[in-house]
Amino acid sequence: MQYFNHNSAISEFILLGLSSRPEDQKPLFVLFLIMYLVTLTGNLLIILAIHSNPQLQNPMYFFLSILSLADICYTTVIVPKMLVNFLSEKKTISYAGCLAQMYFFLVFGNMDSYLLAAMAIDRYVAICNPFHYVTVMNHGRCVLLVAFSIAFSYFHSLLHVLLVNWLTFCASNVIRHFFCDVNPVLKLACSSTSVNEVVTMTEGVASVMTPFLCVVMSYLRILIAILKIPSAAGKRKACSTCSSHLTVVTLFYGSIIYVYFQPLSNYTVKDRVATIIYTVLTSMLNPFIYSLRNKDMKQGLEKLISRIKSQMDRLPTAKANKSHGP
Template identity: 50%
Template sequence: MEPQNLTGVSEFLLLGLSDDPELQPFFFGLFLSMYLITVTGNLFIILTVSSDPHLHTPMYFFLSNLSLADFGLISTTIPNMLVNIQTQSKTITYNGCLTQVSFFHLFACLDNSLLTVMAYDRFVAICHPLHYTIIMNPRLCGMLVLLSYFISLLESQLNVSTLSQLTFCTIVEIPHFYCDPPQLINLACSDTTTSTILVYCIAAIFGGIPVSGIIFSYTQIVSSILKISSSGGKLKAFSTCGSHLSVVFLFYGTGLGVYLSSTVTSSRMSAVASTMYTVVTPMLNPFIYSLRNRDIKTALQRILSRAA
C-alpha cells in the first residue's frame, strides 16, 4: 500500500477502549456521568469565585482559570467519544483530528502552566507574606494568566505543525479514544525520526520548565516553613498549600503513569490508563479544592443563604 500525503487522508478510525459491543452502553453511561460531574464541579468553582467578593484574590483567580482549563481538557475528548459510541461510528475527520490535538495540548499545557503560577503564588504568600499584596497585584496576576495562555497556544500549534508534516497510509486506525500524537507518529508511513525528536523536545521544554518551577517554589516553601518556631504556624502554612499539592501530585502522577504504561503495555491498555489523566483528574480537582478549602465552603454557604 503506497503512502499518501496527510491532506489526502479524509478520516481516521478511533478504536476506543474496547471492541466488545456489550461494553459500549456501560462506557457511555460511565463517561457521560463523569463528564457531567466534571462540568458541574468546575463551573461551580468558576461561578463561586466570580460571584463572591471574598474570593477575589490571586489564588482563587488562578483556581478559576484552572477550572476553565480542566473543563476544556475533558470537553476536547469525551463528547466526541460519546457521540461515536451512540452512533456506533469510529471515524474522525482529518481536520477534526488535528483540531482535537490542538485543543487537547492547549488545555493540558494550560493546566501545567497554571499549576506553576499557583505554586509561585504560594511561594510569595509563605516566603514573602509582608510583600504579598504588593508583588501579587492584579496587573501581575493578569499578565501571568495571559502568559500561560500564550505559552499553551504556542505549544499546541508546535505539536500540530509537527504532525501536519507526517504522511500516512490510506487507512489509519488509532488504538485510542482521541487523537493521541504519539499514536499518530507510530502509525505514520514516512520517516518519523525528526517528528519524534521534535515532539519530545517540545514536551521537555514546555513540561520540564514548569515542573522545575514548581519544585523550586516548594523547596523554598518547605525551607521557610521549617524556620517557623510554633507547630501551629507550621500547620497553618502547610494547610495553605494542601489543595494545590494534592492537585499537583494527581496531575503529574497520572501523567507519569500514562507515560510509563505506554512503554510497557499495549496501545489499548495505554488508552485505558490515559483516562486517569484526561478524565479522572479534571473531575477530582473541584472536589479537592472545595472539600479541603474553608473559603470555598464558606462562599458556598453565603451563596445558598442568598438564594434561600
C-alpha cells in the same frame, strides 16, 4: 475527495476507544457522561463562587477560576466525541477533526500545566514572603502570568500539530486510543516521525518540565520555610494552604510523566487508562479537592448554593403571584 493533508491517503481515522467489546459501550457511556456532567457542574460552581464572593478576590482564587475554565474546555475537547463513539458503530473522526482535537487538547493541557505552576509561585510568595505578597502578586502580574500561559500554549500546540500534518498516513487508520493524542497518531504514519519525536523529546519535554520544575522548586522552598515555623499550629496552617494544590499537581503531572516519558513503541492499554487521570479524572476532582480541603472555598460554595436555592424558591412564589394577579 479533498483531504486536509495532501500527502495523506487517509481522510478519516477510527478511534478504538477504551474497549472494543459491544457490551462495554453503554456502561462506559453512562460512566463518562456522569463524570462529564460532574466536571461541568463542579467547575462552574467554583467559577461562580469565586466571582460572586468578595472574600475570594485574591490571586490564588483568580488562578483557580481560570484553571476551572481551562478544565471545562479540556474535557469538552475529548469527552463529547467519546460519548458519541460509545453509542456509534462507526467510531470515526475526520482528518481535520482529528488535528483540531489534538490541537485544542494540547492547548488546554498546557494551560493547566502552566496555571498549576503559577499557583505554586503564588503559594511560595504567600508562605515565604508574606509581607510583600500584595505587591509581588499584584493583579497586573497575575494577568500577565495567565496571558503567558495562554499564548505559550497556543504556539506550542501549533508547532506539534503542524509537524503531524506534514506526515504521510497511507496504511492503517485505526487509532488505538479514545481521542487523537500525539503518540497514537504518530504510530500510524508511513513517513519518518524522527523530527516529531526529537521535537517531542526536546521542546515538548522542556515545555512540560519547566512548569513542573517550577512547582518542585516552589514546594522545596515552602517545605524549608514550614520547617522553620516554631509552632505546630503554624505548620499545620501553612500546610493546609498548599495541600489541595499539591494533590492536584501530583495527580496531573504523575500521570503525564507516566504516559509521555517513554518510547513511542511502548504505547499500551495502560497508557490509555493513565491518560484518563489527567484528561478527565483530574478535571472532575479539582472542584472537590479545592472545596473540601479549603475552608474559604467551602464557605464560598455554601453561600453560592444557598443563594441559588433562595432564587429557585422565589420562582414558584413569583409564578403564583402572576397567576393570581389582575
